Amino acid sequence: MLHPKIPFFACITLLSFLAGCSAERNNVISKTYHNTTARYNAYFYAKNDIREVKDIVRGTYDNDYNRVLKIYPEIDSVLADSYKEQIEDCIKKSSLVVQRHKNSKWVDDSYVLIGLARFYSLDYVNAIETFKYVNTKSEDDNTRHLALAHLHRTFTDYEEYNNAIAVSDYLKKEKINKESAKVLYLNQAHYYQVQGDLDNMVRNLVKAAPLLKKSDGKGRIYFIIGQIYQDLGFDSEAYNYYKKCIASNPEYELDFYARLYMAQVTELGKSSDLRAARKHFKKLLSDRKNKEFKDKIYYEMAEFELRQGNIDGALDYLKSSVASSTDNNRQKGQSYLRIGQIEYDSLAQYELAKLYYDSAVKALPTDFENYEKIKQRQEVLADFVTQINTIQLQDSLLELASLDSVSIMNRIDDYLAQEAEKKKKEEKRQEQAQKRRQFDLRNSDSGIGATSWYFGNPSAVAMGQTEFQRIWGDRALEDNWRLSSVQSGAVPQDAPSDVATNVDIVDGVPEEGLVQDAPAENRAAQMYSQIPFSEEAKGMALGKIEEAYYKLGNIYYFNLEELKNASETFDKLLTRFPESTNEPEVLYQMYLIGKELGTDTEKYKNELLTKYPNTTYAKLIANPNYTEESTAANEQLKIVYKDAYALFREGDYAASNNMIDSALNKFPETVFTPRLRLLKILIVGKTENINLYQYQLSEFIKKNPDSDITPYAQELLDASKNFQKKQQRLLGTKYVEYFEQEHYFIFVYESGKGLADELSSQVEAYNDNQYTESELKTSNLILDDRYDMVMVAGFTGKVDAQKYYNQFIKNKVIFEDSKNSKFYKFVITKDNFNIFYQSKDLDAYLGFFNKYYTNGL
The missing domain is CATH 3.30.70.1130 (EIF_2_alpha)
Incomplete structure (x- = not known):
């Protein structure tokens, strides 16, 4: 029954309006109602969900300002789980628009939100289908274009790069609005960043920048453009975009890095410019707001000094960067890495480089760019340093062996005296430093300022601590701390506790495996005992040097990819050891290196073909198709071997031997050929005398030093000789007086x-x-x-x-x-x-x- 106060005609009007708002109707009243309800209810909340998801993704990303920032942070399953609730709510709300407001203009937009929700939940397949559906069904070109722009990024992250290019090519032909263009340009830039194409990446970002709002991260995009231009060598353009970034009033961290990098790309033409740039860095250091960024400032100061050719200054700043890093392992690791690179590339201090690489790998997060390559080089450097030390140690020992005993002991005594004096000075210095620290702490507790003092300056103290730890390692404060097993001269801060130099050679005096705190006379005796005086000992030392040069050349060539150093090392090997067993392989590698460097290769080619014509290396040079041809021959030889071995097992030695001879005459030499030759020798062992069998085994081992079955042939030879020795012991040396035999x-x-x-x-x-x-x-x-x-x-x-x-x-x-x-x-x-x-x-x-x-x- 109607309320008496509600007029009858009002009720009729209300009922008529509600009837006209049915989702099935297409009149003005219905459209207005559903457009309004959809937009400000379900669609509004669904869009907020996506906005929250984007904020979570951006908020959890650890920006690495040492590299070009990523346009979009990477998404993984762990991160996706953190916003699962928002994703589910977004899909639910968007689905309500589709189901209850079918005639609303927000239906297609809701499908776009569903596609984004599926994209952020890493459900790429369904996200792709959703965006494709919008493109196919929507009558609104703007929504279609927006869906395709999002589809472009989905294809990129799903690693369907050809499809991403196809979408981009299609949209280039379409007339799209600013919103879709903004998304498309950013997503195309993202695609080129994934591909490592900085040139096309920056082209798209420059197009996107004018379309961006502050809420889109406009300042960040300006900063990324500045980084790319800086990487590409366009410093003036980089400067302008860093300036635009600052003008956009970004968050403080981005503002700081923009100001920091502006100093890098400022044109320096006069000494006054250099002073101004250094003054700018010091100003950044003194600003209290930059306290947490000191490690980065020191790092950039080091890079600046490197560009000026000031290596010593750069190393000092990098050590200060390490000392200033507290919670920022990424920056600490990068500083360690940069020191390691300088020690290796510029100073040739390989042992120091190895230790700094150790510390870099320990500090850097595993998602750091090229982390696996850095870790690989760290592992390679361990082997590299071992070979360098082996050469230095054995050469030092051989040099000492050429001296008379008096000269040797004089040199050892001089070394021990210098070492004792060096330790004494270091002890005194550390005692004075400890007293100053204690004095500074007392003054700090009493409120007395000490900024003018060395130990009142945190940066100076940090540098001192870093230098101490580089020399002495990270040692506990305890009695006799100098007698730690860590040797002096090469341990950076935070290096693993078990890292130490393997060999210490000072003025030609070797120390390896010696007890560091033993009495001087004992250490002298230990050092003397290592010197190779006998010819046999000298031969062993030379053998170690030869093997170290061979391994070092391979490390340069294959692991470090330093062709010039590899060539020089191999050349030293062949010059010093002209009869090296590795000569065929080394000549071949010198030939390949020469081809890559564009130098003369004929001498290596001719020597290999002349001296070692039957080796695989010579055949690879003589016949470029040798590998393919030998592979086909290999398969045929495997079949022959199987049949010949079956005959051998059955005792039909003649048939087996004939089959082998036929195959050896028919097919070219391959890596499988030695197996057939060894089987032929086994037949000799069954049918001929034991001495011929042993002789052929010995010849096989000489001719096939690199074959994988040579160790087995050596086992057969050793077993045969041991058997013969046992027989000899049984028979004695008395000859048999029985002549009716072969x-x-x-x-x-x-x-x-x-x-x-x-x-x-x-x-x-x-x-x-x-x-x-x-x-x-x-x-x-x-x-x-x-x-x-x-x-x-x-x-x-x-x-x-x-x-x-x-x-x-x-x-x-x-x-x-x-x-x-x-x-x-x-x-x-x-x-x-x-x-x-x-x-x-x-x-x-x-x-x-x-x-x-x-x-x-």
Whole structure:
């Protein structure tokens, strides 16, 4: 029943209005009602949710002002969870607009908010579909364009870069309003930042800047433009944009960095300009509002001094930056890193550089730009310093070994005396410093100003502390603190406690692994004991130096990518060690380095092809397609090997051997070829005598030093020799007087005369000519350090062997008088040859031979 005070016609009007506001109607009243209700209710709250999400993302981002700031902070799942409530509320409110206000003009805008909510929750797939839906269904071009602008960023963050470019290309053809243009330019700049294209990035930011409001972070964009121009070398443009940033009245931190960087890009033409720039930095330092930024100011002062060529001044400021950093590990790590770079690149203080890199990696956050590369260099420098120290130490030891004992002890005594004096001075200095600190603390407690005092100046004290920690490390305040295991001269502040110099060489006197607080006479004895006096010890020292040069060259080449240093190091290696086992690989790398540097490579190419024609390195130079061709051949050889090995296991050695020979003749040499050659040697071990087996294993090891199966071949050789030794112990040195067995003819000659190939060829030619129907086999063997020998196998018994022996001498197969060598000839049974080859006693067997073979002949 109607209230008596409400007029009848008013009720009729109200009911008519409500009926006209149905979401299904399209009249003016309905549209007005739903547009108003949607905008100021659900859409309003949904848009606020997105604004809150953006504020959370911006608020949690740790700006790294040492790099070009990112247009958009990175979003991860942990961050997304922190605003999950706002995302859900945004989608809920936006969905209400879609469901209850279908004829409202805010429906498409609500879909855009849903797309943004899904984007910020990292649901890229559904965000993409939502923005595409708006572009397809919306009749409002402005909303379509805005959705596509947001789609561009979504594709970028989803790493669908081609699609992002396609969206950008499409919108370039469209006439878009300022709001959409602003979003598009920022998102295109974001895309180019991800791609590392600073030039196109700044072009888009310059277009976006006039469209921005202060709430859009206009000052930040001005600052980023200034940073990019500074990186690109346009200092005057950078200066102007830093000035615009300051004029936009940004937050204090951004204002501070803009003023700081303005000093960097100020044109310096006169000494007065330099003084003005330095004065500007000092003014920033003295401003109390900049207390928390002192580490950054010192860092920029260091960069400024570096540009003026003042390395010492830059290092001092960087150490002050480290000392001033409290909670800012990012800046502290960057300062450590910069010191490490200077020590490495400019001062060649590699051990110091390594320790500062250690501290940098410890301090820097893992999201720091190029953190993995920095960490990699830190790890590489550890190995690098080890090789440098090895070379220095061993050279120092070898130099001392060339002196007489009196000179050596004099040098050691001088070193120990200098060290003692240095420690005494340092102790005195630290005692005085400690007294001054205590005095300063007492004055501070009593309220007496001490700003004019060194220890009343926090910056000066900080620099002093940093210098102390660089020299002595971070040591506890305790008795005998100087006797810490950390050696002097290279430990920066915050370096890991276990870091210390591995080698200390002063004036040619090495110290490695010595007890630092031992009595002087004990330390002198320890140092003396390290000197390599014997030839064997000198050889070991030279071997360590050779290996260190090889590793150092590889570190320069592969890890540090310093081609010139790599080339110089490899050149030192080949000059000092011309017979290095690494020569083929080093020559090849010198060839590659020369090609990259554009220097002469022919000498390395020719030397490699001449001296090592059968190596993989030579084949890679001779045939650029060698890798591809050898890969195809490899696959074929693997099949052959499988079948040949199966025959070997079954005991069909002849068939296996024939299959291997056929493959070796058919296919080119590849990395798999040594496996076939080793299998062929295993067949020899099963079918021939043990000495030929051992000889071929030894030759295989010499010819294939870099093969992955060479260690296995060495194991086989060692096992065979150990077995032979056991047999020798059982048999003794007594020769077996049983002659009805296989015999060999042996021709012994002096080694080192270059006769091996010539003699074996002459014997083989003689056999082919005179014994065509006999299956005689000719082999080369090493007897010992003095003698080598040619062995002819295939005589069934004593009679055949003796007959061959007589004919060989009668025909004078070898013209011995012209060979400048002693020669011995005899025949021997298979069993006795094993005993002879193990005992190496030539005279003993010649006596046995004369008794049982030549007497009565």
